[in-house]
Structures are given as C-alpha cells and as structure tokens.
Amino acid sequence: MAKRVYQVWKGNNRFIFGGRLVFGPDARSLLITVSLILVPIVIFCVFVARNLLHSFPAYNAGYAILVVSIAFTIYVLVLLLITSTHDPGIVPRASHPPEEEFRFDSSASVEVGGRQTPSLQFPLTKEVLFNGIPVKVKYCDTCMLYRPPRCSHCSICNNCVERFDHHCPWVGQCIGQRNYRYFFLFVSSSTVLCIYVFSVSALYMKILMDKDHLSIWNAMKESPAAVIIMAYCFISLWFVGGLTGFHLYLIGTNQTTYENFRYRGDNRLNVYNRGCLNNFLEVLCTRVQPSRNDFRAYVQEVSRSPAPRAREMEADDTTTDPRPKVEDDLEIGGDILKISQRHNFEEVEMEIRDRGSNGPYDVALGAESVFYSDQQVHVDRPGEHRSSWEILSEVLNMSSGAAKIT
Numbered sequence: 001m002a003k004r005v006y007q008v009w010k011g012n013n014r015f016i017f018g019g020r021l022v023f024g025p026d027a028r029s030l031l032i033t034v035s036l037i038l039v040p041i042v043i044f045c046v047f048v049a050r051n052l053l054h055s056f057p058a059y060n061a062g063y064a065i066l067v068v069s070i071a072f073t074i075y076v077l078v079l080l081l082i083t084s085t086h087d088p089g090i091v092p093r094a095s096h097p098p099e100e101e102f103r104f105d106s107s108a109s110v111e112v113g114g115r116q117t118p119s120l121q122f123p124l125t126k127e128v129l130f131n132g133i134p135v136k137v138k139y140c141d142t143c144m145l146y147r148p149p150r151c152s153h154c155s156i157c158n159n160c161v162e163r164f165d166h167h168c169p170w171v172g173q174c175i176g177q178r179n180y181r182y183f184f185l186f187v188s189s190s191t192v193l194c195i196y197v198f199s200v201s202a203l204y205m206k207i208l209m210d211k212d213h214l215s216i217w218n219a220m221k222e223s224p225a226a227v228i229i230m231a232y233c234f235i236s237l238w239f240v241g242g243l244t245g246f247h248l249y250l251i252g253t254n255q256t257t258y259e260n261f262r263y264r265g266d267n268r269l270n271v272y273n274r275g276c277l278n279n280f281l282e283v284l285c286t287r288v289q290p291s292r293n294d295f296r297a298y299v300q301e302v303s304r305s306p307a308p309r310a311r312e313m314e315a316d317d318t319t320t321d322p323r324p325k326v327e328d329d330l331e332i333g334g335d336i337l338k339i340s341q342r343h344n345f346e347e348v349e350m351e352i353r354d355r356g357s358n359g360p361y362d363v364a365l366g367a368e369s370v371f372y373s374d375q376q377v378h379v380d381r382p383g384e385h386r387s388s389w390e391i392l393s394e395v396l397n398m399s400s401g402a403a404k405i406t
C-alpha cells in the first residue's frame with residue numbers, strides 16, 4: 001500500500017484528517033489558546049450580555065450586543081484555526097544537495113591513498129538578486145537547498161519556511177508567507193474583541209449604578225463576573241494590543257519578526273521595503289500563494305539510493321574542520337563566492353557535460369530549481385539514469401590525483 005506524503009513527512013508537523021490539516025508539533029497549545037478566548041466570552045455572554053438583552057428596547061440593541069459578541073468570537077476562532085492548520089509556506093526538502101553548486105576546495109584537499117583529493121563543498125551562502133539588489137541566501141543542510149530570500153529553518157517544526165516570521169507557541173504553528181495575514185488578522189481582531197467586551201462590561205456596570213443608584217463598589221459586588229471580565233480584558237489588551245501595534249509597524253516597514261530581532265541595530269538597508277502603503281497591500285491584499293506541499297499525494301517508489309549528504313562527501317576531515325555556521329542568512333553587498341571558486345565548479349560541470357550520456361537534465365538545472373526544487377518524493381523519477389550527483393562523484397574519484405584542479 002503506497003504511503004502518502006504526510007505519512008513519511010520528515011518535519012515535526014502533525015497531521016489530521018488524512019493530511020488535510022497540518023499543525024506544528026506543539027499544536028496542543030492551541031487548546032489553551034482557544035479556551036483563553038472561549039471561557040471569558042461564555043462568562044461575558046451569560047453574566048453580562050444576557051442581562052443587557054432588554055436594556056435597550058429601541059432597535060433591540062440588547063440582542064445585537066449578544067449576537068455581535070458571538071459572531072465576532074467565531075470569526076476570531078476561525079482566523080486562529082486557519083493560521084494554525086494551514087501550511088505556513090514550508091519549502092519542500094530536496095532529495096539530494098544541489099549538484100550544480102559543487103565546487104572543489106583545493107585548500108581543504110586531503111590525502112586519500114597517497115593522492116591529493118580535492119574536498120567537495122557547497123558554498124555556505126550564495127548571492128541572488130532581489131529587485132536588482134544582491135541578497136545572500138544560506139544553504140540549509142537539513143533541507144539540502146539554498147533557502148529563498150527571507151526563508152528560515154524553524155528548529156521546532158524542522159522545516160524551512162518562506163518569509164519566516166516566527167514560530168508562535170500560542171498558535172502551535174510557524175508563522176510564514178502563507179499564514180501571516182491570518183495571524184495578523186487574528187491578533188488584531190482579538191484586540192478589537194477585547195475592547196468590545198471591556199466596553200460592554202463597563203456599560204453594564206454603569207447601567208447597574210444608574211438603575212439602583214449604587215456606588216461603584218456596590219455595582220462591582222452586584223456583578224463580580226463583569227469585574228473579572230474587565231480585568232481579564234485589560235490585561236489581555238496589553239498583550240494582544242501590543243502585538244497588534246508591533247505587527248502594524250512590521251507590516252508598514254515590510255519586516256518579519258525574525259528580521260527585526262536579528263538585524264536590529266544593524267542599520268542595514270531593507271531591500272523589501274516598498275513604501276508603507278505598498279507594504280500593507282503586499283501583506284494584506286496579495287493572493288496567498290498555493291502550498292508547495294501536497295501532503296496527501298502518494299509517495300512514489302524510490303528507485304535509487306539517496307545521495308550522500310554534503311558533509312559525508314567532505315572526505316574524512318569533517319570532524320576536524322566542521323563547516324562553520326553562517327551567522328547571517330541575509331546580507332547585502334559583499335561577495336562570499338569568489339569567481340575563481342565558481343570557475344572550478346564550471347570545469348566539473350563541463351566534464352559532466354562531456355560525459356554526456358545521461359542527458360541534459362541535471363546540469364541544466366538553474367538556481368530556480370534549487371530554490372524551488374520539487375518535493376523529495378517526486379523528484380526521484382523511476383527508471384531515470386544516474387543523476388549528475390552520481391556522475392559528479394565518479395568524476396571526482398577519477399580526477400583525484402590525476403587532474404589537479406586549482
């Protein structure tokens with residue numbers, strides 16, 4: 001029986017309804033968040049809104065208060081569930097490293113059987129153009145791809161997520177390209193709901209005071225539930241209201257939470273900032289891109305053994321010379337990829353082409369295919385010839401010692 005993608009998923013996500021809904025690994029916290037909304041609203045409806053039903057006979061405004069409370073709460077909960085159950089913009093893992101990015105590192109060559117073998121490495125970062133401005137992107141060892149600009153690897157979900165904002169423990173999901181809008185609407189709507197419930201509770205207290213000529217203390221004794229609700233809303237407002245203000249600032253300047261925290265004080269140029277209005281339009285009004293993961297698709301049989309990972313290809317010196325962690329995954333200007341290094345790779349590429357029997361497919365892959373390489377289970381085409389990764393390894397072996405590449 002063929003398995004589906006979600007059944008062999010390598011990230012830490014959880015799936016329900018046969019892969020139709022995807023959660024983060026900490027999805028249980030969603031129950032806490034839902035109860036933090038539902039419990040006070042139920043108390044509010046029972047002890048405050050219900051008592052106001054007949055307070056405004058004209059236009060049945062008392063009923064409107066109750067209906068608006070319930071409808072708005074449902075709206076907030078739907079936004080929460082959309083944020084939590086949808087693919088936040090996970091970049092599908094590649095099945096093997098991007099072979100077109102290999103380069104020989106002759107400085108790190110090692111002795112193998114008395115011969116000098118140049119070490120094979122990926123550049124840790126590479127430069128791509130964004131709006132005509134060079135932006136550095138980082139290689140992800142786990143997902144075996146160069147992350148698109150603004151993409152980051154969530155350590156909790158163990159996925160690369162496009163336009164990664166943060167991993168929200170309250171929502172139990174990453175916030176990224178595909179669910180940021182709903183997250184923002186959820187937070188801002190929660191703020192409005194807080195203000196609404198607080199205001200109606202305050203109005204109820206005022207009505208109590210006027211009706212029986214009570215002092216404020218006696219009115220509070222009369223309806224302790226309203227007091228508790230007001231206190232709860234007041235405290236919550238600091239949290240959700242502050243968060244709303246912060247995200248309004250982030251949207252206006254086209255930053256993610258991750259970028260704001262990481263690059264704060266760096267005074268670096270924000271290449272994504274297109275002006276306040278355009279930034280808002282981009283986040284709130286552009287069409288949400290379709291998911292790049294079909295969690296319910298059937299996994300195809302893998303016809304070849306998985307390619308070795310980059311670290312394993314680096315001969316035996318990985319323990320003594322580990323690849324340093326790249327501090328910044330987005331830097332503007334400067335170049336870490338020296339042209340001479342690329343030149344080395346091009347020589348290898350030429351050699352692969354010359355061997356030529358395996359068709360034009362692999363070496364023709366461009367940067368686009370690195371960024372948007374297909375789901376692992378799909379790129380393995382059954383019956384396909386050897387990949388250029390395998391040829392490349394072979395070329396490497398042949399060239400060790402004989403063809404000295406500088």
Ligand SMILES: [Zn+2]
Pocket residue numbers: 140141142143144152153158159160
């Ligand atoms: Zn990754």
Ligand SMILES: [Zn+2]
Pocket residue numbers: 024154155156157158166167168173174175
């Ligand atoms: Zn996450």
